[in-house]
Amino acid sequence: MAQIEExxxxxxxxxxxxxxxxxxxxxxxxxxxxxxxxxxxxxxIREIGDRFSRGQAFVPEMLIGARAMQAGVQILQPLMDKxxxxxxxxxxxxxxxxxxxxxxxxxxxxxxxxxGYEVIDLGVDVPVEKFxxxxxxxxxxxxxxxxxxTTTMPYMKTVVDHLKGQGLKCRILIGGAPVxxxxxxxxxADGYSPDANQxxxxxxxxxxxxx
Amino acid sequence: xxIRFHIAxxxxxxxxxxxxxxLELAGRAGFQxxxxxxxxxxxxxxxxxxxxxxVLEDGRRIVAETPMWVRSCHTSVVEGDLRVEVPLSAxxxxxxxxxxxxxxxxxxxxxxxMTVPMGVPxxxxxxxxxxxxxxxxxxxxxxxxxxxxxxLRGTASGxxxxxxxxxxxxSRIAYTAGSPERVAELQKMAVVQSINPLTERLCATHxxxxxxxxxxxxxxxxxxxxxxxxxxxxxxxxYPFTPPYLELPSRTAGELGLAASPEADVWFxxxxxxxxxxxxxxxxxDCALDEAHGCILFIDAxxxxxxxxxxxxxxxxxxSTPAGPALEGCGLRCGSSAVAGAVNHLLPGHDGSQWxxxxxxxxxxxxxxxxxxxxxMAEIRRRGWVDSFGRLQADRIPPGVGCHGEAASANxxxxxxxxxxxxxxxxxxxxxxxxxxxxxAVLLDVAGITAGQIDEVLLAGALGEHLDxxxxxxxxLFPDLPAARYRRVGNASLKGxxxxxxxxxxxxxxxxxVRRVNVVELKTQDSFNDLYIDGxxxx
Numbered sequence: 001m002a003q004i005e006e007x008x009x010x011x012x013x014x015x016x017x018x019x020x021x022x023x024x025x026x027x028x029x030x031x032x033x034x035x036x037x038x039x040x041x042x043x044x045i046r047e048i049g050d051r052f053s054r055g056q057a058f059v060p061e062m063l064i065g066a067r068a069m070q071a072g073v074q075i076l077q078p079l080m081d082k083x084x085x086x087x088x089x090x091x092x093x094x095x096x097x098x099x100x101x102x103x104x105x106x107x108x109x110x111x112x113x114x115x116g117y118e119v120i121d122l123g124v125d126v127p128v129e130k131f132x133x134x135x136x137x138x139x140x141x142x143x144x145x146x147x148x149x150t151t152t153m154p155y156m157k158t159v160v161d162h163l164k165g166q167g168l169k170c171r172i173l174i175g176g177a178p179v180x181x182x183x184x185x186x187x188x189a190d191g192y193s194p195d196a197n198q199x200x201x202x203x204x205x206x207x208x209x210x211x
Numbered sequence: 212x213x214i215r216f217h218i219a220x221x222x223x224x225x226x227x228x229x230x231x232x233x234l235e236l237a238g239r240a241g242f243q244x245x246x247x248x249x250x251x252x253x254x255x256x257x258x259x260x261x262x263x264x265x266v267l268e269d270g271r272r273i274v275a276e277t278p279m280w281v282r283s284c285h286t287s288v289v290e291g292d293l294r295v296e297v298p299l300s301a302x303x304x305x306x307x308x309x310x311x312x313x314x315x316x317x318x319x320x321x322x323x324x325m326t327v328p329m330g331v332p333x334x335x336x337x338x339x340x341x342x343x344x345x346x347x348x349x350x351x352x353x354x355x356x357x358x359x360x361x362x363l364r365g366t367a368s369g370x371x372x373x374x375x376x377x378x379x380x381x382s383r384i385a386y387t388a389g390s391p392e393r394v395a396e397l398q399k400m401a402v403v404q405s406i407n408p409l410t411e412r413l414c415a416t417h418x419x420x421x422x423x424x425x426x427x428x429x430x431x432x433x434x435x436x437x438x439x440x441x442x443x444x445x446x447x448x449x450y451p452f453t454p455p456y457l458e459l460p461s462r463t464a465g466e467l468g469l470a471a472s473p474e475a476d477v478w479f480x481x482x483x484x485x486x487x488x489x490x491x492x493x494x495x496x497d498c499a500l501d502e503a504h505g506c507i508l509f510i511d512a513x514x515x516x517x518x519x520x521x522x523x524x525x526x527x528x529x530x531s532t533p534a535g536p537a538l539e540g541c542g543l544r545c546g547s548s549a550v551a552g553a554v555n556h557l558l559p560g561h562d563g564s565q566w567x568x569x570x571x572x573x574x575x576x577x578x579x580x581x582x583x584x585x586x587x588m589a590e591i592r593r594r595g596w597v598d599s600f601g602r603l604q605a606d607r608i609p610p611g612v613g614c615h616g617e618a619a620s621a622n623x624x625x626x627x628x629x630x631x632x633x634x635x636x637x638x639x640x641x642x643x644x645x646x647x648x649x650x651x652a653v654l655l656d657v658a659g660i661t662a663g664q665i666d667e668v669l670l671a672g673a674l675g676e677h678l679d680x681x682x683x684x685x686x687x688l689f690p691d692l693p694a695a696r697y698r699r700v701g702n703a704s705l706k707g708x709x710x711x712x713x714x715x716x717x718x719x720x721x722x723x724x725v726r727r728v729n730v731v732e733l734k735t736q737d738s739f740n741d742l743y744i745d746g747x748x749x750x
Contacts, residue, residue, distance in 0.1 A: 058635060058637075059638055059642055059747075060638055060642065060645075060748065061601075063747060064744060064747055064748060067744050097450075098448070098449025099450060100450050100735065101734070103740055106740075124734070125450050149381055149448060149449075150248065150249065150251075150384070150448075151384050151388070151445075151448025151449055152448070178253065178254075182253070183253070
């Protein structure tokens with residue numbers, strides 16, 4: 001197993017074209033999709049995430065880097081699907097009703113997916129019924145809710161109340177600009193993360209505890 | 212006890228009793244603290260450093276022998292002559308507290324046509340007057356007009372007192388959720404505390420009695436207009452952002468508590484959609500976008516940037532794009548709006564150690580407004596001091612200018628003794644720029660034209676007035692077109708409201724005229740996210 005330095009750096013620099021070239025070259029050279037993803041790409045996006053958490057990187061770099069990574073993941077995804085890569089667990093994610101913001105949600109979805117979990121993306125403006133259907137019918141272990149507006153955040157409580165009220169066992173994690181740990185405690189959600197990096201940590205922590 | 216607020220080199224004082232909140236004391240001392248989350252205690256933007264006394268934060272007693280950070284929205288004083296250090300980023304200084312009369316002589320350089328004014332006086336009535344108000348989320352401007360001659364007597368500006376609740380429309384919507392009492396509270400703040408002092412000031416200056424005011428027009432975004440009318444705004448905060456009214460019913464001044472003759476009609480400029488409000492339809496009227504020729508791009512860049520694109524065949528596409536408060540100078544470490552003491556032009560001198568800067572109002576530099584950030588970013592990018600991500604390159608910046616930012620981990624540039632531009636500020640301006648750039652790109656895409664086909668760009672609002680056009684084009688905020696194709700139209704919202712006041716038939720026809728605008732919801736456009744991320748880097 002080895003890190004491809006050019007690929008790692010291209011994600012840090014947000015260069016989509018070089019990421020695609022490097023991924024294609026690695027695939028052509030016979031490297032497994034998992035090795036490309038986990039040795040070079042995931043460490044790069046985590047590095048940006050760590051810098052972001054420390055206040056040494058900002059939103060523009062985070063989003064540009066994530067998009068570059070996504071360009072590489074798009075090449076690897078069909079290969080991994082074909083190979084029937086084992087999923088570490090099942091996660092659903094969506095932006096709550098009334099809210100159309102999806103950049104942050106997409107970033108979290110990509111990071112969780114890249115880390116080896118199966119991710120069902122319910123999209124934006126998702127009503128409680130759709131979350132409920134997904135949890136009931138798809139055997140989801142973790143549900144992640146996103147809201148970017150002060151005005152749509154209260155809908156997270158609606159979702160938590162409804163799902164917990166039905167006795168559904170899945171863990172609910174929440175995030176988004178106006179969300180805080182205090183709000184998470186207040187509405188009885190199972191976890192909160194201020195950024196995509198820590199969101200992945202929460203998911204991993206949950207599945208480690210569960211296994 | 213005496214509380215001393217230290218803001219840069221300025222000290223403001225207030226007399227306090229135990230239990231007084233820091234926000235209230237700041238108001239008493241004559242300034243306003245920034246409240247992005249609406250006093251929820253969540254965002255930390257209102258954090259200040261207290262020392263030399265005891266305070267209560269969320270019920271927790273803090274004896275501040277050494278300086279301690281507290282959230283001012285959840286903190287009250289207990290004892291001791293407290294010293295409070297307030298970072299510039301926590302201060303809203305749209306205007307000073309008192310109303311300011313503006314120079315209105317250039318508002319209508321081509322004169323002002325009058326047909327049938329609103330509240331038209333009957334023969335033999337004493338002289339009558341009207342007011343037109345631009346009710347912004349941050350600032351408010353009122354114009355006083357003579358309804359007989361159609362002459363503009365003067366304009367005055369102040370700030371929207373709803374800032375005491377929250378600095379943005381979404382937090383104000385959240386604040387009023389499910390509470391008619393809070394809607395009433397914000398209604399009073401808008402009309403009685405924000406518009407009335409300006410009207411009273413103008414009337415005093417021009418010798419006009421309040422009872423002589425027979426008609427009023429208010430232009431504001433949908434949230435401001437609804438709140439001024441005392442209407443609930445909850446629906447505007449969630450997709451599909453449908454406001455209760457596109458055309459608010461007229462009221463009387465007496466019903467709203469507006470300083471005027473009690474039976475005077477108060478008319479609201481109609482909205483185009485939830486996020487294209489009466490302020491934009493007023494701008495539409497002022498620029499007569501539908502009657503113009505050629506291809507015209509209208510941009511009003513504030514916290515939300517509203518963009519309208521008129522095509523030669525008369526089709527008009529429009530969108531509203533969330534730029535965030537950076538373009539109004541909010542949320543930036545040393546940022547402010549374009550007030551006295553704000554640096555509005557900022558360039559490093561040739562050796563990098565000297566700064567060429569100009570300050571609004573011939574005052575010592577106390578803050579930096581958005582136009583100066585934009586100018587600085589364009590120049591330091593040219594010099595290679597900053598990379599395309601907006602990260603400062605410490606090895607390229609001359610010694611004495613580069614420094615560590617507040618976070619110590621990030622870099623900054625020192626401007627003069629007290630002012631600092633950090634990478635976090637650059638990132639926020641980049642996000643605002645990306646939103647505007649992507650909004651324009653989506654509209655061009657929907658229309659199927661390229662930027663080069665635009666005949667004229669109309670820049671409305673305060674940012675347009677102070678902006679260095681070349682710098683704005685260099686960082687990618689506006690399309691790369693010859694300067695001659697740009698025209699600054701100033702406060703188009705106020706001017707449109709004035710036109711409505713003097714031309715009642717035009718006002719009544721405005722709803723019909725804006726009905727043909729095709730509203731593009733950016734978040735449902737597949738290309739928007741990609742264009743937004745494209746816009747996050749510096750060319």
